[in-house]
Amino acid sequence: MRSILTATWICAALARVASLCAAEAAEAEPPLQEVVVTASLWQQPLQQVPASVAVLDGQTLHAAGQQHFEDVLPLVPNLNWAGDTSRPRYFQIRGIGELEQYQGAPNPSVGFLIDDIDFSGLGMAATLFDLDHIEVLRGPQGTRYGANALGGLIYVQSAAPEPTFAAHAELGAGDYGARTYGASLTGPVTALDSSFRLAAQRYTSDGYYHNAYLGRSTDGYDELTLRGRWRYEPDPALRVDLTLLAVRINNGYDAFAIDNSRTTQSDQPGEDDQHSTGGALRLEYRGLGSTLLTLIGTAANTSIEYGFDSDWGNAALWAPYTYQYSETQLRERHTRSIEARLQSTETRGLRWLIGIYGMQLTEDLNDSAPGVYLDPNDATQDSSSTTVTVSHYSSRNTALFGMLEGDIGSRWQWSGGLRLERRSAGYNDVTTTMDYPTPNPDGPTDTTSSTATHGFSPVDHLWGGDLSLEYALRETARLYLTVARGYKAGGFNLGPGLPTDQIVFGPESDLNVELGYKSELAERRLRLDTDIFYTRRSSLQLKSGEQLDPHDPTTFILYTSNAPSGRNYGLETAATWRAAPFELAGSVGLLNTAYHGLTLNGAVLPDRALPNAPGWQGALSGTWRAPAGAFLRVDLTGSGSFYYDLPALDPYSSSTYVLLNAKLGVEREAWSASLWVSNLADRRYTVRGFYFGLVPPDFNPTQYVQLGPPRQFGVRFTCSLR
Numbered sequence: 001m002r003s004i005l006t007a008t009w010i011c012a013a014l015a016r017v018a019s020l021c022a023a024e025a026a027e028a029e030p031p032l033q034e035v036v037v038t039a040s041l042w043q044q045p046l047q048q049v050p051a052s053v054a055v056l057d058g059q060t061l062h063a064a065g066q067q068h069f070e071d072v073l074p075l076v077p078n079l080n081w082a083g084d085t086s087r088p089r090y091f092q093i094r095g096i097g098e099l100e101q102y103q104g105a106p107n108p109s110v111g112f113l114i115d116d117i118d119f120s121g122l123g124m125a126a127t128l129f130d131l132d133h134i135e136v137l138r139g140p141q142g143t144r145y146g147a148n149a150l151g152g153l154i155y156v157q158s159a160a161p162e163p164t165f166a167a168h169a170e171l172g173a174g175d176y177g178a179r180t181y182g183a184s185l186t187g188p189v190t191a192l193d194s195s196f197r198l199a200a201q202r203y204t205s206d207g208y209y210h211n212a213y214l215g216r217s218t219d220g221y222d223e224l225t226l227r228g229r230w231r232y233e234p235d236p237a238l239r240v241d242l243t244l245l246a247v248r249i250n251n252g253y254d255a256f257a258i259d260n261s262r263t264t265q266s267d268q269p270g271e272d273d274q275h276s277t278g279g280a281l282r283l284e285y286r287g288l289g290s291t292l293l294t295l296i297g298t299a300a301n302t303s304i305e306y307g308f309d310s311d312w313g314n315a316a317l318w319a320p321y322t323y324q325y326s327e328t329q330l331r332e333r334h335t336r337s338i339e340a341r342l343q344s345t346e347t348r349g350l351r352w353l354i355g356i357y358g359m360q361l362t363e364d365l366n367d368s369a370p371g372v373y374l375d376p377n378d379a380t381q382d383s384s385s386t387t388v389t390v391s392h393y394s395s396r397n398t399a400l401f402g403m404l405e406g407d408i409g410s411r412w413q414w415s416g417g418l419r420l421e422r423r424s425a426g427y428n429d430v431t432t433t434m435d436y437p438t439p440n441p442d443g444p445t446d447t448t449s450s451t452a453t454h455g456f457s458p459v460d461h462l463w464g465g466d467l468s469l470e471y472a473l474r475e476t477a478r479l480y481l482t483v484a485r486g487y488k489a490g491g492f493n494l495g496p497g498l499p500t501d502q503i504v505f506g507p508e509s510d511l512n513v514e515l516g517y518k519s520e521l522a523e524r525r526l527r528l529d530t531d532i533f534y535t536r537r538s539s540l541q542l543k544s545g546e547q548l549d550p551h552d553p554t555t556f557i558l559y560t561s562n563a564p565s566g567r568n569y570g571l572e573t574a575a576t577w578r579a580a581p582f583e584l585a586g587s588v589g590l591l592n593t594a595y596h597g598l599t600l601n602g603a604v605l606p607d608r609a610l611p612n613a614p615g616w617q618g619a620l621s622g623t624w625r626a627p628a629g630a631f632l633r634v635d636l637t638g639s640g641s642f643y644y645d646l647p648a649l650d651p652y653s654s655s656t657y658v659l660l661n662a663k664l665g666v667e668r669e670a671w672s673a674s675l676w677v678s679n680l681a682d683r684r685y686t687v688r689g690f691y692f693g694l695v696p697p698d699f700n701p702t703q704y705v706q707l708g709p710p711r712q713f714g715v716r717f718t719c720s721l722r
Contacts, residue, residue, distance in 0.1 A: 031524035032578055033057075039113070039135045039155035041144055041341070041353055041403055041417070047518045050415065050468035050480035052138040052531045052572055054079075054587075058159070061128050063623065063633050063663060066172075066676065066714070067180065067203050067223070069126035069134065069156070074637035074659070075619045076136050077572045077589025082612050083688025083706040085306075086219065086251035086272040087124040093138050094535065095568050095593040095613030096151030096510070099543065099645070099688075102558055105393045105427055106333065106363060107491045109541075111141065111149040114156040115229075115243040117278040117298045118335050118359070120148045125247045125276045125302075127225045130168075130184045130199035132159045138572065139512045139533060140486020142464020143417030146357070146399050150488040150510060158243070161195035161231040162186045167721045170201075174714025176217075177206035182225075193234040199227040208710050209254055211264045213314045218254035218269035223247070237287035243280045249273060255706045258312055258695065262707060265317050268326045270308035277301050286345070294341040304331040310371065312694065321696045325371030333363045343403075350406045357399040365391045365429075372436075375697060384436040389494075391429030398422050411472045418465040423489045428455045431494075454494060460507050462487040477519035484512045488541065493559035505560045510537045522577075530573040537566040537595075542610075544600055544646040563598035566610070581625050588618040598646070608643065614654075615640040629668045635661040644689030644705075652703050657685035671719045682711035 035046040035055050046055055054076045065071035070088050073079060081088035082099040090098045090110075097110045101121060108120040119125050126134075134156050141149035165187035172180040182201025189196060207219035225247050232240040253272035257264045278300035285293040310325035311318070318324075336359070343353035372384040401419035408414060434449045466484035473479060490507040516531035539562045570591040577584045593610040609615075617640070623633045638658035645652075660681055665674025688706040693699030 032520070032527050032576060037135055038157060039137055039144070039153060041343075041355075042405070046529070047476070047478065047520060047527070048470075050470050050482050050516070051484075052514060052516060052529075052533065054136040054138070054574060056134045056136075058132050061131055061134065064621065064635055064661070065128045066678070066716075067128060069123065069128065071128070071678070072134070074617070074639070075587065075621075075635075077574065077587045077617050077619070078138060078570060078591050079136055079589075080612050080614060080617070080639075080642070081123070081687070083255070083686075083708075085124065086221070086253050086255070087249070088126075089123045089274075090121060091123060091154060092612050093136070093152035094533070094570065095591055095610040096535075096537075097612075099612055100558065102329070102367075105395070105425060105491055106361070107489060108148050109150040109488055111145045111153040112156075113153070114245060114278070115158055116280040116282060116296050117243070117245065117300050118148070118337060119276065119278070119300065119302070122274065122276060122302055122304075122333070123154075124249050124272075124274045125245075126156055127201070127203075127223060127247060129182050129201035129225055130159050130197075130227055132157045139482075139514060139535070140464065140466075140484045140510055142484060142486040143401055143403060143419045143466050146401075146419050146421045146464065147397060147423055147460075147462055147487060147489050150486040150508065158227055158229065158245075159184070159186075159197060159199070160241075161197040161229050163188050163195050164722065168718065169720075170716060170718040172714055172716040174205075175712055176208050177204070177220075178712070178714055179204050180716075192232070194230060194232040196231075197227070197229040199225070201225045207252060208712070209257075209262050209264055211254060211266060211269060213265050213267055213317070214269070217252070218264065218266070219252040221252075222250040224249075237285060239284045241280075241282045243282075245279070246277045248275050253306070253308055256308075256312055256704055258704075260703075260705050260707075262710070265313050266309035266311075267314035268309040268324075270326075270328075271305060273303075273305040275303045290345050292341075292343050292345050294339075294343070296337075296339040298335070298337045300333075300335045302331075302333045304329070304333075306331070310369070318696060320376050322372060322374035323696055325369070325373075327367070327369040329368075330366040331363065332365075333361070336360045348407060350404065352405075353403040355401050357397070357401065359397040360394070361397075362392070362394045364393075365389070367391075373696070378697070381697070385433055386436075387431065387433045389429055389431040391427065391494075393425065393427045395423060395425040413470040413472075414468065415470075416465070416467045419463065421462045421464075421487075422459070423462065424457075424459045425489075426457050427492065429453065429494065454492070454503075456492050456504070458490060458492075458504075460489045462489065462507065462509075464509075473519075476521070476524065478517070480514075480516050480518075482512075482514045482516070484514070486510050486512070491541075491560065505541055505562050506539050508537065508539050508541045508562070510535050510540075512536075525578045527576045528573075529575070530571070532571045533569060535568040537568070539564065540566045540595060542595060542598055542646055561598060561600065563595040565597065566593070566595040568593045568610075568613075581627070583623045583625075584621070585623075586618070586620045588616070590616050600646075605646075611643045611645050614642045625667075629666045631663075631665055631667055633663045637661070639685075644703075645691065652689065652691050654686045654689065654705075657683050659683055659685070665716075670721070671717070673715070673717050675713070675715050677711065677713040679709060679711045684710075 080092045112120045137153040141153045169183040180203040184199035186197040203223045205221040206217040209219040211218040228244040230242040251272045254269040280298040283295040307328035339357045341355035344351045367389040370386040375381040399421040403417040405415040431452045464485045468482040470480040488508045512535040514533040543560045574587040593613045598605045619637045621635045625631045643653045661678045663676040685708045686705040
């Protein structure tokens with residue numbers, strides 16, 4: 001709490017200094033553009049949203065990013081991601097969110113939408129080409145999105161069709177064999193009262209890990225993005241948007257080394273492929289007087305192939321032991337959703353919104369894990385087996401939600417929302433384990449096999465909502481107080497050796513109280529957004545790991561347990577100041593988390609911070625733009641240390657780091673050229689860690705980590721026609 005109060009005082013002081021400096025600057029620079037939040041149920045300016053929201057606009061995505069949401073993610077305070085994949089797939093907001101999904105049902109805590117299409121738990125689809133903006137809503141979104149947004153919501157919006165013809169193309173190259181090329185085209189179809197937009201981009205790279213055994217890179221990138229949008233507007237009362245998306249990611253995955261370096265030894269390097277296609281149809285009709293009707297229908301299909309070398313080595317490395325394990329997962333997910341909203345469009349008085357929502361999700365998983373271990377000195381340790389799990393999961397979510405909003409006098413405003421949701425699910429699997437004993441020279445050796453099945457049909461009735469009170473200090477400054485309740489459905493664990501009382505885990509809920517201040521100062525050249533929050537979590541779901549067989553790394557299982565309670569609290573501040581020819585932006589997030597009373601293996605763990613929840617995150621950027629078009633942008637981003645996994649132990653955590661990125665170039669109306677570098681100081685930092693036994697014959701538990709990208713540089717050229 002002392003850190004939060006100190007940071008609040010520092011932020012207020014910096015805001016005051018910036019305000020005075022901006023007021024004295026006599027430039028004719030226009031004020032900062034208004035930012036509109038579209039992910040919330042009410043589309044409204046950022047400065048009027050009574051919640052903690054970060055918006056990365058298209059200019060920021062272009063200036064600070066290169067290819068993927070991963071590039072700009074550090075600009076959002078208290079947003080983190082878990083490694084163990086080639087690109088970020090799982091996110092944590094304020095310490096809440098999944099770190100992986102190996103088994104069981106998808107049950108995300110952070111919602112992830114691209115043009116209204118649900119890709120929760122599938123964040124690799126978030127490539128940056130031809131995006132308009134990205135919004136991050138921190139805190140529970142019980143009214144907005146329900147069971148998939150316990151920690152928050154990430155909303156990605158692509159660029160919209162334009163009523164005039166325009167074309168854009170870009171080419172890029174960099175070290176590690178990086179290549180990128182893309183193009184977009186937009187324009188009107190006057191005869192059909194509509195406009196269109198098409199975009200295509202491909203990015204390839206050799207990756208930055210080297211496999212010493214195979215003599216080549218084994219973690220390369222090959223990412224293709226196709227987008228298409230059609231907007232139909234026959235009159236001002238009706239607008240229909242059709243969006244189609246296809247993302248083909250075929251990346252290698254060989255990211256763990258025995259010595260925690262970027263030189264691997266695996267003879268069976270893995271892959272991390274995600275092929276996602278989706279579509280969304282959105283209709284907005286204003287021909288009902290002072291009422292707006294919104295209909296949204298979406299569909300998405302995703303295929304994932306994820307595999308890795310479980311022993312991280314090869315025959316020569318492990319000799320005289322025969323030691324070879326691998327795992328491959330084939331996952332198919334299909335989602336369908338429909339949403340209908342009816343809301344008033346009045347700007348004063350009592351305003352209302354009511355809606356219904358339905359979503360159907362199915363997922364099929366085929367998980368194969370073959371392996372063999374032979375010890376020439378101890379035959380009792382020999383084992384050889386193949387485990388195959390085939391599972392099917394389906395769930396149906398139906399919800400009814402509504403909001404009310406009104407004024408109290410000229411300065412006070414209130415709003416409240418409620419969502420009631422029913423979630424039913426069905427799951428079944430068959431796990432077959434085939435054991436191959438050491439061959440018997442005196443006669444035939446029988447192969448033994450065993451089969452285990454699981455089946456679950458849980459039904460959860462859940463509810464969430466929010467209540468806010470706002471006060472206008474003046475036209476461009478507001479205070480707000482928001483209380484919000486989020487929720488998440490329960491689930492089940494899978495894997496051999498689990499105690500009966502650890503197979504099923506219950507639903508989770510959280511209650512978040514947030515006090516915030518938003519203002520625009522110095523003739524709207526300075527924007528400040530700050531908040532403090534406290535979240536009380538009930539029956540929080542926490543995942544831990546255990547290796548059942550010390551000789552078999554594929555028996556490292558992950559399972560979820562409910563801790564009775566927990567709490568998260570912290571501060572988030574973001575500020576942007578423009579005074580030609582400079583623009584400065586900064587953000588800081590402070591976070592303190594803890595779980596209480598978690599029991600694992602019959603023992604109550606001491607209260608500790610949550611995994612992948614840094615105590616602080618910060619970003620500072622400066623941009624200089626000359627009238628002739630030259631520009632320079634410099635970004636500093638940093639993160640405090642965090643625990644990798646549970647149980648949280650002090651030696652097994654990441655280290656604090658700060659990264660420096662820069663971009664130098666020239667921008668003209670029709671073209672641009674830039675030189676960029678990321679991680680300029682080549683700082684070594686980690687994004688994921690595991691603690692288990694890997695090296696024979698003793699298999700002593702050791703900390704292993706996945707490293708973040710090293711220093712990279714490249715050039716990019718763009719041209720535009722209008």
